[in-house]
Amino acid sequence: MAATTQTTFASANNFEQCLKCSICTVYCPVAAVTTAYPGPKQAGPDGERYRLKDPKFYDEALKLCLNCKRCEVACPSEVRIGDIIQRARMQHPQRPKLRDVLLANTDVMGTMATSMAPVVNLTLGMKPVKAVMNATLGIDKHRTFPAYASQKFETWYRRHAAQTQESFSKHVSYFHGCYVNYNYPQLGKDLVTVMNALGYGVHLLEKEKCCGVALMANGMHEQAKRQGETNMQSMRKSINELKRPIITTSSTCTFTMRDEYDHVLGIDNRDVRDHLSLAARFIYQLIDNGEVKLAFDPNFKMRVAYHTACHMQRMGWAIFSTQLLRMIPGLELIELESQCCGIAGTYGFKKENYENSQAIGAGLFQAIKEADPQYVATDCETCKWQIEMSTGVPVLNPISILAQALDVEKTKQLNQN
Amino acid sequence: MNKETNEFDVIIIGGGITGAGTARDCAMRGLRVLLLERFDYTNGATGRNHGLLHSGARYAVTDKESATECIEENMILRRVARHCVDETDGLFITLPEDDLGYQKTFVDACRAAGIRADIIDPAEARLLEPSVNPTLIGAVRIPDASIDPFRLTMANLVDAQLHGAVALNYHEVTDLVIENGRVLGVKATDLHTGQQKEFRAAVTINACGIWGMLIARKAGITINMFPAKGALLIFGHRVNQMVINRCRKPANADILVPDDTVCVIGTTSDRVPIETVDDMRVADEEVNILLTEGEKLAPALASTRILRAYAGVRPLVASDDDPSGRSISRGIVCLDHESRDGMAGFITITGGKMMTYRLMAQEATDLACRKLNVNKACATATTPLPGSEENSVSQQEPRSFAVKAAQGRHGTMADKIDADTPLDRALVCECEGVSVGEIRYASQQLHVHNLMNLRRRTRTGMGTCQGKLCACRAANLLGKYNHDAKLAQADLAKFLGERWKGVKPIAWGSALREAQLTATVYQRLCGLDKAVARKEGEQ
Known part of the structure; x- marks a missing residue:
C-alpha cells in the first residue's frame, strides 16, 4: 500500500x-x-x-x-x-428553448437593443407585448426587462474617458459586464469617477465577453466556455503585460469568473483568480493598507439598507461593501438579514419560476418594507431588478453611493502623489 | 397451500441463493416445497460476495468445467434475471509487473470454454474504462457483468411462493427426523417465538453452504468442507463502469466490480475454522491487502471513500477420495446420501458458486424428482424471474429518482409499490432513494421482520450515511406495521451496531466523521443506547 x-x-x-x-x-x-x-x-x-x-x-x-x-x-x-x-x-444538455437563448445571450441582445433603445424599452414595457411574451416565449408577464441605455458604456468610455486615463500613475482594468454596458452605464461612469479620484486610471479589457453565467444557467455551456476563455486571455494580458489588476462592479460576474470557470466549466483560471476582485473589495483593501484616502461631502445624507446578494455571501465579501459604506459619515446603514431575493438572473424571468421566485424573495421584501430605507444597496444587478419591482424601493450599487458621497476634488488631492 | 400444514414433498434447508433457487425449481415442477432459513435470506455467503456475474474467464485456465458452467449460466441469467443483472462487461488487464505471455494462455483457454475474449489495445481499454490503471500493457474484454444477489434470491423466493412453496425465515433446523436409515423431515425452532415445530417430507435438501457440513453431521454424515474466508471492501460510489480483473493466475484482491451505486474490491482467501464462520470480522491486514492490490486495478481507489468492509465464507468441498483437502474444487457438489452414506431421503447440494446456483438447483431438483418419481423437465433456464419478464422496463412513467431506483431494484415488481400520495413517495433512505411505498411493499411482501431484512430487500441503509438518516425513519415504519415500538427501538440499536461493525475496519476520513455524527445523533442526542439498556434492565 x-x-x-x-x-x-x-x-x-x-x-x-x-x-x-x-x-x-x-x-x-x-x-x-x-x-x-x-x-x-x-x-x-x-x-x-x-x-x-x-x-x-x-x-x-x-x-x-x-x-x-x-x-x-x-x-x-x-x-x-x-x-x-x-x-x-x-x-445533460438539452436543446435550449428560444426564450432561454434570448435570455442567455445578454450581449447579443444588448447590442441590438441599445441601438434602438427608446423603441425597445417602450415596446418591452407594453402590456400587450408582455402578454405575447408570456404566452409565446414563457417570459413572465409580471417582469419588465431592465431598460436598455441609448449609449453603451463602452461607447461613452471611448468618447469621454479613455483619453485621460493614461495620465494616472496607477491603473486597473474594468470588467464592466453586460448590465453596465447595455442597461446602466451610470454605474460604470461612477466607477471611473471613484477610481480616478483615488488616483487610478481605468481601462477596458482588450476584449470583454459576457461572463457566461446566463449561458450556463440555460444549458449553453460550450458558448460559455468559449467566452470564458476569451475573458481569461484578456485578463492575463492585463495582469502580466500591463500589470493592471481587474476590478468589477457585479458580484455574480466576479463569482462566475473566479469560481465557476474552474469548478463548472473546467477553465484553468488559477493565474487570474487572485487578480480579479470586486471594486468595493479592492477599494476597501487599498484604504485598509493606507494606500488611498477618502474625503466625503459633508452635506451627504442617505438612509441605506444593504442586501447581501447570494454570490456575495458565497464569496464572503459582503463585509467589504458594508465596511466601505460605513465609512461614509452621512450614511445610515441597515444590514438586512442575508437571504435570497429569488430572481437568480434569468431564472425569475421564466414563467414557470415566477411564483417560486416571488415566494423566495417574500421575506426579504418584507424586511425592506419594515426597514423603510431611501435606498437599498447591493452588489448584484439582478437583485436590483427584483427588489425594485417587488418593493418599489430604488436600488444602488455601493460604488454609485460612494460616487455620490465623495468629495471628488478633495479625494483627488488626498491621493495625488 | 395451507400454511399450517407440516407435510411437504421437499424440505429445503438454507435460504441462500442455492436454497431459493432449488425451492423455485422444485415448486415449478409441481412439488410441495418448504424452505427453512435460520436467520435472514442471503445471510450467508450469498449476501457476502462480489456480486459478480462471472463470464467464467477467471476459471478458464485452471478449471475448464467451471468456466463452461459459468458462461452458460451467465448467458441464461442475463435473460431470466435481467432486473438483477447490470451488463457492464469486463476487462482482464495485464500490468507491467505481470507476464504478458499469460494473456495468450488466458485467451485460448477462454475461447476453448466458449467465452468471448477480445484482446484490445491498452489505449482502447483506457477509453472504455477511464478508471483503469493507465500503465496497463494488455487488456482483454470479456462478458463479465454485475449481479445483485439480494434481488436474485428474493426473485427466486417470490417465484417459488407463486408456485405454492412455503418459505420461513428465522426458523432454525435443530435436528433431522431420522427413522430406519431415512430422513423423514426436520425439527425446527421459530427463533421469534421459540416455538418448536416438526415438518415432514419425503426428501430433505441440505442447501446450507458451509453450514451444510453441520447439518450433515446431524445425520452422522461427514462432508469434507473447508471454510475459506474472503474479505471485501465497498467503496462509496462507482469508480468503474466495467468489471476490472487482473490477467494472471487468480490471487488476492484482483477483481473490482461495479455493484449498483458502489464498487467492490475483493477478495482475500484464508482457511478459517468452522467455529468462526458465524462471526466474520475483517482484519487490518486484509484491508491492507485489498487496498494495495485494489489501487493497482484502479488508482482512484487510493483516494476514494470506503463505506465498509465485510467477509463471506466460501464452501469449498474436498473430493471424497481426498480428505486432506489438497485438491479443492469450486465445482458443484450434489451428494445423494442414499447411495453415498445409506441415508435415504437426504440430499446435499453445495460447492459451486452463486453464479451457478441455477444449475445447482437443477441438479438437486433432478435428483429429488427421481426420488419422488416425478418426471417433469426443468424450466428455470427459460422462464424469467418475477421482475424480469419481457418488457422488463416497467410501463410506469418514472416520476422521480425514487421510482427509477425502485424499478432498478424490483424490475416489473416495482409496479406494486404505491406512489400515489406524497407520503408514499417520501424518501426514507435518501442515499439509495427508498420511498415509504417501497418500505411498505417490502415489509408486506418480502419477509421483512427487521431493519436488516429491509436493508437486503431495498438497500435501505446501504448508502454513504450507513443508516444515519434512514434507520430511525425505517424503524418507525416497521414499528407501526408490526405495532411494536419497543421491538423497533431495539432493532434500531442492533441495526446501527451492525452498520458500525462494517465501518470499523475502515474508520478513517469521511467514513469516521460520518460514524461520529451518527453516534452523536443516536446516542448523545436521542439517548438510544441508554434507552435500550434501560429496557434490557427492565426485562
Missing part, C-alpha cells in the same frame, strides 16, 4: 465528503417554497452517486436550482453542492 493511500480524498466537487447532515437543505431557498425541488443534498451529492451509476438518474427538477450557492455556504464539509448540480445540468 502506497504511503498516500487513503490519506487524501478526491472526488468531483468533493461530493464524497458529504456527511448527509442535511444543513444545506435547511438553507436552500427553493426547497423552502416548493416540494417539486428535492433540495441540494438530494440533487447534489446523493443524486451524483446515482448519476455515476447511470446518467438516466438525472432529474429534471435540477432545473429548479437557483444556483445561489447558499448550500455551499452552509456545508460544514466543503462539498461544492451547487457546482455538482451545475455540472450535472451541463452533462
Whole structure:
C-alpha cells in the first residue's frame, strides 16, 4: 500500500465528503417554497452517486436550482453542492428553448437593443407585448426587462474617458459586464469617477465577453466556455503585460469568473483568480493598507439598507461593501438579514419560476418594507431588478453611493502623489 | 397451500441463493416445497460476495468445467434475471509487473470454454474504462457483468411462493427426523417465538453452504468442507463502469466490480475454522491487502471513500477420495446420501458458486424428482424471474429518482409499490432513494421482520450515511406495521451496531466523521443506547 493511500480524498466537487447532515437543505431557498425541488443534498451529492451509476438518474427538477450557492455556504464539509448540480445540468444538455437563448445571450441582445433603445424599452414595457411574451416565449408577464441605455458604456468610455486615463500613475482594468454596458452605464461612469479620484486610471479589457453565467444557467455551456476563455486571455494580458489588476462592479460576474470557470466549466483560471476582485473589495483593501484616502461631502445624507446578494455571501465579501459604506459619515446603514431575493438572473424571468421566485424573495421584501430605507444597496444587478419591482424601493450599487458621497476634488488631492 | 400444514414433498434447508433457487425449481415442477432459513435470506455467503456475474474467464485456465458452467449460466441469467443483472462487461488487464505471455494462455483457454475474449489495445481499454490503471500493457474484454444477489434470491423466493412453496425465515433446523436409515423431515425452532415445530417430507435438501457440513453431521454424515474466508471492501460510489480483473493466475484482491451505486474490491482467501464462520470480522491486514492490490486495478481507489468492509465464507468441498483437502474444487457438489452414506431421503447440494446456483438447483431438483418419481423437465433456464419478464422496463412513467431506483431494484415488481400520495413517495433512505411505498411493499411482501431484512430487500441503509438518516425513519415504519415500538427501538440499536461493525475496519476520513455524527445523533442526542439498556434492565 502506497504511503498516500487513503490519506487524501478526491472526488468531483468533493461530493464524497458529504456527511448527509442535511444543513444545506435547511438553507436552500427553493426547497423552502416548493416540494417539486428535492433540495441540494438530494440533487447534489446523493443524486451524483446515482448519476455515476447511470446518467438516466438525472432529474429534471435540477432545473429548479437557483444556483445561489447558499448550500455551499452552509456545508460544514466543503462539498461544492451547487457546482455538482451545475455540472450535472451541463452533462445533460438539452436543446435550449428560444426564450432561454434570448435570455442567455445578454450581449447579443444588448447590442441590438441599445441601438434602438427608446423603441425597445417602450415596446418591452407594453402590456400587450408582455402578454405575447408570456404566452409565446414563457417570459413572465409580471417582469419588465431592465431598460436598455441609448449609449453603451463602452461607447461613452471611448468618447469621454479613455483619453485621460493614461495620465494616472496607477491603473486597473474594468470588467464592466453586460448590465453596465447595455442597461446602466451610470454605474460604470461612477466607477471611473471613484477610481480616478483615488488616483487610478481605468481601462477596458482588450476584449470583454459576457461572463457566461446566463449561458450556463440555460444549458449553453460550450458558448460559455468559449467566452470564458476569451475573458481569461484578456485578463492575463492585463495582469502580466500591463500589470493592471481587474476590478468589477457585479458580484455574480466576479463569482462566475473566479469560481465557476474552474469548478463548472473546467477553465484553468488559477493565474487570474487572485487578480480579479470586486471594486468595493479592492477599494476597501487599498484604504485598509493606507494606500488611498477618502474625503466625503459633508452635506451627504442617505438612509441605506444593504442586501447581501447570494454570490456575495458565497464569496464572503459582503463585509467589504458594508465596511466601505460605513465609512461614509452621512450614511445610515441597515444590514438586512442575508437571504435570497429569488430572481437568480434569468431564472425569475421564466414563467414557470415566477411564483417560486416571488415566494423566495417574500421575506426579504418584507424586511425592506419594515426597514423603510431611501435606498437599498447591493452588489448584484439582478437583485436590483427584483427588489425594485417587488418593493418599489430604488436600488444602488455601493460604488454609485460612494460616487455620490465623495468629495471628488478633495479625494483627488488626498491621493495625488 | 395451507400454511399450517407440516407435510411437504421437499424440505429445503438454507435460504441462500442455492436454497431459493432449488425451492423455485422444485415448486415449478409441481412439488410441495418448504424452505427453512435460520436467520435472514442471503445471510450467508450469498449476501457476502462480489456480486459478480462471472463470464467464467477467471476459471478458464485452471478449471475448464467451471468456466463452461459459468458462461452458460451467465448467458441464461442475463435473460431470466435481467432486473438483477447490470451488463457492464469486463476487462482482464495485464500490468507491467505481470507476464504478458499469460494473456495468450488466458485467451485460448477462454475461447476453448466458449467465452468471448477480445484482446484490445491498452489505449482502447483506457477509453472504455477511464478508471483503469493507465500503465496497463494488455487488456482483454470479456462478458463479465454485475449481479445483485439480494434481488436474485428474493426473485427466486417470490417465484417459488407463486408456485405454492412455503418459505420461513428465522426458523432454525435443530435436528433431522431420522427413522430406519431415512430422513423423514426436520425439527425446527421459530427463533421469534421459540416455538418448536416438526415438518415432514419425503426428501430433505441440505442447501446450507458451509453450514451444510453441520447439518450433515446431524445425520452422522461427514462432508469434507473447508471454510475459506474472503474479505471485501465497498467503496462509496462507482469508480468503474466495467468489471476490472487482473490477467494472471487468480490471487488476492484482483477483481473490482461495479455493484449498483458502489464498487467492490475483493477478495482475500484464508482457511478459517468452522467455529468462526458465524462471526466474520475483517482484519487490518486484509484491508491492507485489498487496498494495495485494489489501487493497482484502479488508482482512484487510493483516494476514494470506503463505506465498509465485510467477509463471506466460501464452501469449498474436498473430493471424497481426498480428505486432506489438497485438491479443492469450486465445482458443484450434489451428494445423494442414499447411495453415498445409506441415508435415504437426504440430499446435499453445495460447492459451486452463486453464479451457478441455477444449475445447482437443477441438479438437486433432478435428483429429488427421481426420488419422488416425478418426471417433469426443468424450466428455470427459460422462464424469467418475477421482475424480469419481457418488457422488463416497467410501463410506469418514472416520476422521480425514487421510482427509477425502485424499478432498478424490483424490475416489473416495482409496479406494486404505491406512489400515489406524497407520503408514499417520501424518501426514507435518501442515499439509495427508498420511498415509504417501497418500505411498505417490502415489509408486506418480502419477509421483512427487521431493519436488516429491509436493508437486503431495498438497500435501505446501504448508502454513504450507513443508516444515519434512514434507520430511525425505517424503524418507525416497521414499528407501526408490526405495532411494536419497543421491538423497533431495539432493532434500531442492533441495526446501527451492525452498520458500525462494517465501518470499523475502515474508520478513517469521511467514513469516521460520518460514524461520529451518527453516534452523536443516536446516542448523545436521542439517548438510544441508554434507552435500550434501560429496557434490557427492565426485562
